[in-house]
Amino acid sequence: MSTGHVLLGLLSRGQQHGYDLKAGHDALFPSARPMAYGQVYAALTRLRDRGLIEEAAVERAGGPERTTYRLTPAGRDELEVWMSAAEHPPSEVNNPLATKLNVALVAGGPDEGALFLRRQRSAHTARMRDHTQTKRAADATLTQVLAADYALSHLDADVRWIDDALARLGEITREVTP
Amino acid sequence: MSTTPLIATGLRHAYGNRPALAGIDLRIEPGDFVVITGASGSGKSTLLHALAGVIVPDAGSVRFGDVSVSGASEEARSALRRTRFGVLFQFGQLVEELTAVENVALPLLLGGMPRRTAEARAGEWLGRVGVAEVAGQVPGELSGGQAQRVALARALVSEADILFADEPTGALDSLAAEAVMDLLSELNADLGATIVLVTHEPRVAAYGRTEVHLRDGRIDTLSSYGQDDVIAQALR
Structure with missing residues (x-):
């Protein structure tokens, strides 16, 4: 901006x-x-x-x-x-969750990675509830609702990524320990 | 508002050789807003259907006060769903030949209420969910959001203690979904209706106070809004 x-x-x-x-x-x-x-x-x-x-x-x-x-x-x-004028969509999305997950996979393996992802999922869903409450407040302004919508959309994308990552880790674990 | 918890113990269920529920213990407190989440095939719809008495699990029990939901006959479970439980599906499953008000009145008519009384009460519920104006229209004339509100009125017209909803916003765009979820939150807060809702959408799940996250037919995480470390009690 x-x-x-x-x-x-x-x-x-x-x-x-x-x-x-x-x-x-x-x-x-x-x-x-x-x-x-x-x-x-x-x-x-x-x-x-x-x-x-x-x-x-x-x-x-x-x-x-x-x-x-x-x-x-x-x-x-x-x-x-x-x-x-349209803003340039970002060509690379900064993803600190992936950074931490990759380190956890290297240093601790799939179990450590999955533990981090579950904790992150809970933290994300708690924050999504906060934004949902903000939006539903009787005195919420249009600006606040739009900001909460934007935050919710991004957190929603992260949670979907976390769920996919957990599913992929499950597949990896099943391959290693049939 | 009911003061009776819904208690599931040791729920197991399989479809052929494919396990859907692999041992679930869950207590749902009256007045709570519970969301059941998890990947496709994690067992979330099966759990909802077992809790609501739509299916009888292979093993384990569901109790609502002194009523054994899982041990009741098909007829008794059907009566339970007409009186104490309301069930709402992704596609409202309204009867196409009946008007909105006739659809909403249906559970009351099946329970033996006179038509005029039943339709008057149905009309009140249509007003409560914000679609009084569509009372005389048939489902084919309604938008997705309107049809889902009519279905919600039908699920609640018997003053149900618990509303079970299976992906109730799955067929709606995000603003129509938000309107339905706002309505459910109001019903939960204002009337004290217990809500148990299945969704795969994080934004919908964010309306719940308790989240039951399933993986491979088991509870992976149980979170309550407002509790700091939900993981400690939850990881299994």
């Missing part, structure tokens, strides 16, 4: 200053790390230097100066192009 494009998206609502943008980001992505002010201002500077945003006003209301920014036509074009 590009911080700059998120800020362009937030600025499409109208002109805002850095504090508003940080608050807008944190409200839109409640499960993500809150955006640091330094990150906001560095990104705003880059966007301004590229001509994608411009200063709209400088406010001073009993405190330090606050600059509000707005999208330029170039910024609006950039946002449109970014929103409509």
Whole structure:
């Protein structure tokens, strides 16, 4: 995710200053790390230097100066192009479970591998229950439901992989000990 | 809400030479939401059918209070499924010639309730599962999600103590499946209905409070939501 494009998206609502943008980001992505002010201002500077945003006003209301920014036509074009383009699907999926399973198979054999997989399966299903409860909460926002859906889909894929791996380990064990 | 646990002891069952259940002991507490998971052929549907009295296991027993489910005659088990147990399958198995409300009223009519009373109660249940508007339609006119809700109403219309569901979302897309699972969770939470559900889908299993994971006809893992180390008690 590009911080700059998120800020362009937030600025499409109208002109805002850095504090508003940080608050807008944190409200839109409640499960993500809150955006640091330094990150906001560095990104705003880059966007301004590229001509994608411009200063709209400088406010001073009993405190330090606050600059509000707005999208330029170039910024609006950039946002449109970014929103409509598909993200590249990852060519390789990072799988820490496979790393640990492979080490367990080398160091401990199929029984050790299966034990790890069963423990991991329980940990995954417990987390899936948490996300399911989050989604079902009466006060869940659409953003929270979409985030939980995404997490559930990925955990679901992991659990299916774990089940397949356990079945394959069972086949290996049966071959070794007929 | 029933206060009676369902207790299975030493369940074994085979189809010809192929073992399906290889010794299962399980206690299902009233009000629990139990999901039975496992690979194809692990015995999960056989276990559900034995618990619900759909089949009689080769060995072992299923008891519901002072009722021996596994020792009862076909007629007595059939009566049990009309009164204390509700059963829901992957494809709702509605009677095609009957309207939704007539389908839901069927168990009540078979139990001897007058038609008008039975259909009034069936109509209430259609409302409870969110499909009151399809009461006069036949199954061929319903979407998959609507048909499964009608089947759920039929399974529960006799105020069943336990609902047994075999892959109830297997024929539905993920949002329709979610709606059915949300409904089951509400019935479990609001009415205290005990639910025992078979699924091969991790996302569906995530609705349960207790997961019974089978492998080769045995309980591989028994997990209860909210307990930290479920493995210690569970690995067999």
